[in-house]
Amino acid sequence: MRVQVDAVKCVGNGTCYEVCPSVFAIDDWGYAYAEADGQVLPDDEPTVREAIQACPEMAISIVPD
Amino acid sequence: MTGAALADPPLVGAITVGGERLLQQRCDRESFAEYRAAGGYRNAVRGAGVLRELSVAGLRGRGGAAFPTAIKWQAVAERPGPRHVVVNAEEGEPASAKDRWLLRHRPHIVVEGALAAASAIGADTIWIYVADRPAAESAREAAAELRADTSLGPIPRINVVEVPHTYVAGEETSVVRAIDGGPALPTTKPPRPFERGAAGSPTLVQNAETLAHVALIVRSGAKQFRGAGSNTAPGTLLLTISGDCIRPGLVEVATGTRLREVLALAGGVRGGGAPAGFAFGGYFGGIAGPRTVDLPIEHDALRTEGIGLGCGAVIVLGTHRCVVAVAATIGKFFAAQSAHQCGVCVRGTAAIQGALERLRGGRADPANVEQLQRFAGLVRGRGACALPDGAANVVESLIREFPGTVADHVGRVCLRCRLPVDDVIPNLAARPVTSGARPEETRSREESQ
């Protein structure tokens, strides 16, 4: 699975980082990005899905196959 | 800002081998009759033949990314129609003027290339997307001239779209958004225009110079095209050379020509001496050191040196220029041209601008240089368009190419940095119109046929 953070939608709530710090990171200005180009290890998938649900801006999406 | 006339660049010459070229020594506009008499609109190859010829020619895009055109065209052609072709003549790079020159002076060579593209991929609509008013008028006149001549048979409808001249307006997703009636601002990818573009249809967005090359390829063949330039990126390319040179303007050279020869055509460095460096690709490609004069002007060769050729705009920096001042001015430009759509772009480019200005003012400590490098890494690849990458390129090229100069600026005031560099680093008068503006205010559109 691969995810991406839509930089247009992200307002820097940081929810994704709180829920799933192994995949999401926060830059110096508080905006989120997915590490390792958004590659998600199978073990992280449940928490990533939780982070997607938790984002108030709905800025995180799964890159379609 | 819609409708402003931008400066018309003079021609300074060409280094090519034989055959037809894009540049002609002319100040007027080539009319339909003139173009036709010189062999235009007689394309021997049409339809799928154009794609085959293009593939053999190995033409690569001249808008900045240098992607092989045949592959992009194929990707549009194999998706279900209707399809669109967009001539992208909105050069957001302030130092570039080639596409504007082509549309103003030789509109038909661009239009013929667009017709060949439409025929190759099966498109029924052509959009000419431009910011410069005289270029838009020339394109409209070309469309009217074509319509008046019935000998060519049915041709796709040609529309001209005018947008304000901003840095992000030339991004291909901005192009699609503006054609669909929105502001000329980038959108998140995917979808890319070749998947879903204007009116939701697969759309080929191609730079104006690239399409002009296509016109020559369908007329004279791929072999003739490959007769000039390097093997991996054949043909000629247009360069806009400006800054501290005696004769700034447009040059057409075979790819692989050394920058030294181009500089000689432009009359050499103003004020004599060795150049302090070059700003490449307009502002996007970063700043390269004086060693660049001996490198071949070719996308791949420069890329391996960490330099982006971009759309072929080269700014010569004279001996007296300080590259830190130049970098700070370009950093300021990127911060001002951010479309304010992505938080990371707004904050990131502002942070880079601030750090570069600290360096220029002699207020930076060693930690600030490291911070600058981290900022560049953080903004790269983020945001809806490549503007943050442009800011990152400036920072990274400055630190990589001029480590000594950067170190000298730490905690020390540089007197040369006090000299303004605005004369060689031009700004744009317009800023991106942020979302929410009504489309009618941001553009005007004229349809023909």
Added chain:
Amino acid sequence: MKLEKVACLEELSDRKLLRLKGPGYDLCIVLTDNKVHAFANRCPHTGARLHASRVRHNVLTCSHHLAQFDLCSGSVLTFPMEGLDVEKTGPLVVFDAEVDADGWVSVDLGEIELYGRGPVR
């Protein structure tokens, strides 16, 4: 790991990708120019899936950024049109595919770990 008899030749129509997904592997096989090729269903550029890609002769064009790979060696023929460090795109992971006398295709996956983050940047 070796996958035995994953498909038979009759199932494979010319140049149509067949995706094989199972525990620990995700790959595509394709018949082109009378030869069967097998490769990881993962573009080395961004890690995107490849099973919607286009194959002509031995050239695979990724549907996402139009990068092209040679199916025989996996080498990059055309770098992708955009993205981070496009020139650093590594080769496509290709596997040995064998066709036995009865037309059954077997794929040798070797020791390669298909899942995981891998060298994406």
